Amino acid sequence: MVVVMVDVVGGGGWWFTMVTVAEVVCQEPPLRRPYELVLNWQELSKMLSRIAKILLVSSHPEVYEPCDDSFALADALVADRINLLQHQPSICMEIGCGSGYVITSLAVTLGHEGVFPYYIATDINPHVLRVTSATVDAHGVYAELVNTDISSGLEKRLTGLVDVMVVNPPYVPTPEDEVGCEGITSAWARGEHGRSVIDKILPAADNLLSARGWLYMVTLTANNPSEICLEMRKKGYAS
Ligand SMILES: C[S@@+](CC[C@H](N)C(=O)[O-])C[C@H]1O[C@@H](n2cnc3c(N)ncnc32)[C@H](O)[C@@H]1O
Numbered sequence: 001m002v003v004v005m006v007d008v009v010g011g012g013g014w015w016f017t018m019v020t021v022a023e024v025v026c027q028e029p030p031l032r033r034p035y036e037l038v039l040n041w042q043e044l045s046k047m048l049s050r051i052a053k054i055l056l057v058s059s060h061p062e063v064y065e066p067c068d069d070s071f072a073l074a075d076a077l078v079a080d081r082i083n084l085l086q087h088q089p090s091i092c093m094e095i096g097c098g099s100g101y102v103i104t105s106l107a108v109t110l111g112h113e114g115v116f117p118y119y120i121a122t123d124i125n126p127h128v129l130r131v132t133s134a135t136v137d138a139h140g141v142y143a144e145l146v147n148t149d150i151s152s153g154l155e156k157r158l159t160g161l162v163d164v165m166v167v168n169p170p171y172v173p174t175p176e177d178e179v180g181c182e183g184i185t186s187a188w189a190r191g192e193h194g195r196s197v198i199d200k201i202l203p204a205a206d207n208l209l210s211a212r213g214w215l216y217m218v219t220l221t222a223n224n225p226s227e228i229c230l231e232m233r234k235k236g237y238a239s
Helices: 039-050 068-079 079-086 101-112 127-138 183-187 198-208 223-236
Strands: 002-013 017-019 092-095 120-125 143-145 162-167 210-221
Touching: 002 092, 002 183, 002 223, 068 079, 068 101, 068 183, 068 210, 068 223, 079 101, 092 101, 101 162, 120 127, 127 143, 127 198, 198 210, 198 223, 210 223
Parallel strands: 002 210, 092 120, 092 162, 120 143, 162 210
Antiparallel strands: 002 017
């Protein structure tokens, strides 16, 4: 059982200036966004063929658009693909799928290498289902989509069965009165230290992940990722 934290480092407030991937158990350096790397065309097109195509990602005014944090998570998955291929996951799950960019990128990455697990994605925002559905369809992949709070209602079916879980949660520290807002605000606003949803996701992940399950989660430094790793280590996870 492994926890991989994708740490998004903020330069000022929560406006990202640099992306680092922390503690990724991978065999090659993480990929950065194309504008941060001098890639030749061959490398660039190889990388782009492994992630969702931004022009095919659907949108809605109330749904979180793929942003630097989404790109960081998708990049971390691509960078870790050799481990993922060896892992041979049977069920992959995303919590808080938004536009569908990340789950689609995971499906494209693994599909590229001939690995076809079952994909399931949840989001609390009802608008997301149509958007993610359009995104996965446009890429010729399939994911079961569920409109629910974290993984509520799925425990009976999925306890101990999820081999890979990916999460780009709402993690931005905000005033408590923004917590509980609906629609697009729920995509980022998450109380003091930005931990109110993260702290609910961790026990849910522990319950759903298989004995060999891996969790990839985006955090800000303000979320105290080392404390999160410590908490998961106490539950028996490596990080
Ligand atoms: C930062 S956005 C990430 C969206 C997408 N995964 C990406 O990386 O572009 C967080 C997502 O989590 C969803 N979300 C917020 N609270 C949630 C909850 N309690 N259960 C499930 N999804 C939730 C939001 O609606 C939003 O789509």
